[in-house]
Amino acid sequence: MADDNGLIKAKVVVNEDECKGCELCISACPEKVLFLQKHFNRLGYHPAGYTGDGCTGCGYCFYQCPEPGAITVFKKGYIEMEVC
Amino acid sequence: MPRQLIKGNEAVVKGAILAGCRFFFGYPITPASEIAEAAAYYMPLAGGTFLQAESEIASINMVYGAASGGVRAMTASSSPGISLKQEGISYCAGSELPLVVIDIMRGGPGLGNIAPEQSDYNQMVKGGGHGNYKLLVLAPNSAQEMCDLTMLAFELADMYQNPAVVLADGFVGQMMEPVKFPQPVKKLEDKPWAIHADKDDEFRLISSIQLEPEILEQHNRHLQAKYARAEQQEVRFEEYQAEDAELILVGYGVVSRILYSAVDNLRAEGLQVGLHRPISLWPFPKRRIAQLAETVDAFLAVELSNGQMVDDVRLAVNGARPVHFYNRMGGMVPSPEEISDHVKKILKA
Amino acid sequence: MSDKKLGKAGCFYDIYERSATANKDVTHYCPGCGHGVLHKLIAEAIDDFGIREKTILISPVGCSVFAYYYFRVGNIQCAHGRAPAVATGIKRVYPQSIVISYQGDGDLAAIGGNNILQAANRGENITVFFVNNAIYGMTGGQMAPTTLIGQKTTTTPRGRSQINEGYPMKIAELFSALEAPVYIERVALTDPKNTNKVRRAVRKALKTQMENKGFSLVEVLSACPSGWKMSSVQAKEWIDEAMVKHFPLGVFKDRTEEVQPSEAKRHVFNADDLHKKLDIPQNIQASREIRRTASSNIGQNARIIIAGFGGQGILLLGVGLAQAGMQAGYQVSWIPSYGPEMRGGTANCHVNLSDKRIGSPIVSKPDVLIVMNLPSLDKFEDCVQAGGLIVYDTSLIKKSPRRMDVSALGIPATEIADELGNARVANMVMLGALIAETSIIDKEVVFDALPDFIKRKNLISLNKQAIEKGIEFADSLVSVA
Incomplete structure (x- = not known):
């Protein structure tokens, strides 16, 4: 996932269990890389998902999402170790 | 110890301060105003806080806030003002907050008059607010007891984690008599449940809300058990x-x-x-x-x-x-x- | 939080153990609700500023009554609308803490209107987050003070009308008219740009409190998709299109630059020298046991009524008698008539001096009646005990008591006092006459007691003179007799 400079690429991780499918992240994403998934999660919502490519780490989705733990955004240059 | 000729209302404030109370939130009303006035004068001298609230409703809620912090806090009023405080008193009982309310009763119903009556017996003794709760209610009949029972009220409030009331009529509040003031409470017990603005707070909550019927029933049973204990031990x-x-x-x-x-x-x-x-x-x-x-x-x-x-x-x-x-x-x-x-x-x- | 990662703030509990809902890892808020976003912004700021340990969050009634499920801080849940009063209480106890009052529109602008107004006006050093979603969410979508004109709610089924319900209340504008608030801004949780302004406002408001600069209020226009019956995305658009028209965004007050930061002093419990601080007498007062003569019918249990006009010092005369009586070794009590009649009407008080415990402090049949105006003589003459004493001011009462079964002592107290240069010490002339006539208290004890009831030291000698004159006058009558 490292880019040309060797840094980790930005990415967004949706915790599907905590997503209520409000779509605010999707509508706010400038890169249009978030989408509503077909399946239902345990809460009975279609959770948001990440296409897997194109996230710039802008964080718009994070600040639109009302759930504290539903979205995590890793910005470009994030060091993998911090995940541990 | 020499005696001091003093009004019952003023003896309440001195007794409260001697009992370790340093926070008073009140609102003027005859015939209880001398309590707020004396608190305004003496609380700051004792390193405490006096604040005249915008209403009786606000003052009991300020006491709710202060008592949440684990300090000894109080308010005082007279009948119509006590009616206004009842919402807050119910919350205090529900949240199990120790605090003292002084009621210098006057004539009612409605605006009534400012003369002495004992018309708040039901609203204090029977629980004037909503819900299943009791207040520890003490009735002084002299200036000396205005001091002594106020001090006792703080002890009982802490002991039972419940609001305690000094219920006096206008005469007992307005009367001057000689009072021997006891020595002050020098140190107060820490209240491990209280909000202290420190690292332990993250586990602490002052609340009267219990959404689950089972839990609220349990909470009420707990309160009733506490009241049963008081009925055994606190009859005077x-x-x-x-x-x-x-x-x-x-x-x-x-x-x-x-x-x-x-x-x-x-x-x-x-x-x-x-x-x-x-x-x-x-x-x-x-x-x-x-x-x-x-x-x-x-x-x-x-x-x-x-x-x-x-x-x-x-x-x-x-x-x-x-x-x-x-x-x-x-x-x-x-x-x-x-x-x-x-x-x-x-x-x- | 790492500046390379945006995730769940440490200020939130990992698992919401207190939540009454089945899923303790998600909030109870509806999809698209603004509360969650504001919670995140506040939590992030608390973490970034390192103030979690000293933060106290107040959650009054509204959808956010359960904010304490989520925030890993000191939590106080309280009654509807009362958060600013509760915040005031705890902030006064812990001035070094960070107190947040988190309120909805019904809570803040309706039921708790006065509480927030007064807290703002006092300039309490607290931070208020005011969530304006133009509706009562928790109770199921009723009208709020901020509901827009024409907006349908369950209690304005045909839309809010200014004729029936008035106009939506503009809290930020209203409060910015007060002097005390330091920072007031209205922001909106809509697009990322506006949301970033909310984030900045949240941080600025908390910073203002951290620097002890005073009261700040951030009004946050926030979506209630369920209450508005819209999708989450439509709801945000509605804020931008409809709400912002009535509730313009912007800074309404900002004195943060002009107010000097200060340090909050921690409250320290101290019980040293309390008796001194409370003006409780330190030493045994000069107490002179007096020889009570049998020169009058007044025994050792005197029940006394003192009456006259308000302003004649009636109550003070009684206090002086009780004070001196106490110092003379009596049991004493003093009860005033109180209230509006003190201010210009008639005044009276009851004094008991007794060798035994005093039962009723209220005197119904006085042994002694001291009266300084005619209405008082008329009112109380009949209730004097047979064999009792009436002392009356002949300067103002131009007739003698009718009763033949009581002693009467008339003294031109007001004229005597006037000759002394101040008619207001007539009460002390009366006191002098009383003690001379009854020997109930030795005059030296009364003089000793003077500083305890005459607060203005420069008036003590005048009062003493007045008492002497009263004694002289009474004694002269005895010698004449």
Whole structure:
């Protein structure tokens, strides 16, 4: 996932269990890389998902999402170790 | 220790400060205003805080906030103001916050007047707000007791984690008498449940909300168990010439003072009359009154109200003996002679 | 939080153990609700500023009553609308803490209107987050004070009408008219740009409190998709299109630059020297046991009524008698008539001096009646005990008492006082006459007691003179007799 400079690429991780499918992240994403998934999660919502490519780490989705733990955004240059 | 001639209302404030109270939130109302005034003067001198709130509702909620912080805090008012505080008092009882409310009762209903009455018995003793709760209610009858029972109220409030009330009438508040002030409480116990603005707070919550019926029932059972303990341990009363009495006068607050005189007058005439004076209105000395009912012929409850305490006397006597009732209202106060005449009528009948 | 990662703030509990809902890892808020976003912004700021340990969050009634499920801080849940009062209480106890009052529109602008107004006006050093979503969410979509004109709610089924319900209340504008608030801004949780302004406002408001600069309020226009019956995305558009028209965004007050930061002093419990601080007498007062003569009918249990006009010092005369009586070793009590009649009407008080415990402090049949005006003589003359004493001011009462079974002592107290240069010490002339006539208290004890009831030291000698004159006058009558 490292880019040309060797840094980790930005990415967004949706915790599907905590997503209520409000779509605010999707509508706010400038890169249009978030989408509503077909399946239902345990809460009975279609959770948001990440296409897997194109996230710039802008964080718009994070600040639109009302759930504290539903979205995590890793910005470009994030060091993998911090995940541990 | 020398005595100080002082108003009951002022003795409350000095007693409160000696008991370790440093936070007073109040609102002016006759005949309780001297309490706020004395608190405004003395609280800052004792390193404490006085704040005049925008309303009685605000002042009890400020006390709610301060008591949440684990300090001894208080408010004071008179009947109409107490009605306004009832919402907050219910929240305090629900959240199990120890604090002290002083009520210097006046005439009602409505705006009534500023003269002494005992018309708040029901709203304090029976729980004037919503929900299942009790307040620890103490009824002083002298300036000395305004100090002493205020101090006791803080102890009881902490002991039971519940609001405690000093319920006095306008006379007891306005009266000046010599008071011997005790030594101050030097150190207060830490309250491990309280919010302290430190790292332990993340696990602490002051709240009266319990959404789950099972949990709320459990909480109520817990409160009731606490009240049952208080009923065992916190009954306080005083008796005068009660041992061989055929008729027992029952009265609290300023009425009990009038009844001492009436008892003296009646005894001088050879009539076997005694006095039972509840000091704790809740818990009410019901067992003692039931005991008295075994030996005396009758009771006469005297109140400056339409007859609120008399219900508790009747419950305690439980039909075993007649319970007579005599009252004045609106700020009218019976003289000892008036009581004596009434007693004689009862005894003749 | 790492500046390379945006995730769940440490200020939130990992698992919401207190939540009554089945899923304890998600909030109870509806999808798209603004509360969650504002919670995140506040939590992030608390973490970034390192203030979690000293933060106290107040959650009053509204959807956010359960904010305490989520925030890993000190939490106080309280009654509807009362958060600013509760916040005031705890902030006064812990001035070094960070107190947040988190309120909805019904809570803040309706039921708690006065509480927030007064807290703002006092300039309490607290931070208020005011969530304006133009509706009562928790109770199921009723009208709020901020509901827009025409907006349908369950209690305005035909839309809010200014004729029936008035106009939506503009809290930020209203409060910025007050002097005390330091920072007031209205922001909106809509697009990322506006949301970033909310984030900045949240941080600025908390910073203002951290620097002890005073009161700040951030009004946050926030979506209630459920209450508005819209999708989450539509709801945000509605804020931008409809709400912002009535509730313009912007800074309404900002004195943060002009107010100097200060340090909050921690409250420290101290019980040292309390008796001194409370003016409780330190030493045994000069107490002189007096020899009570049998020169009058007044025994050792005197029940006294003192009456006259308000302003004649009636109550003070009684206090002086009680104070001196106490110092002379009596049991004493003093009860005033109180209230409006003190201010210009008639005044009276009851004093008991007794060797025994005092029963009723209220005197119904006085042994002594001291009266300084005619209405008082008329009112109380009949109740004096047979064999009792009436002391009356002949300067103002131009007739003698009718009663033949009591002693009467008339003294031109007001004229005597006037000759001394101040008619207001007539009360002390009366006191002098009383103690001379009854020997109830030795005059030296009264003089000793003077500083305890005459607070203005420069008036003590005048009062003493007045008492002497009263004694002289009473004694002269005795010698004449």
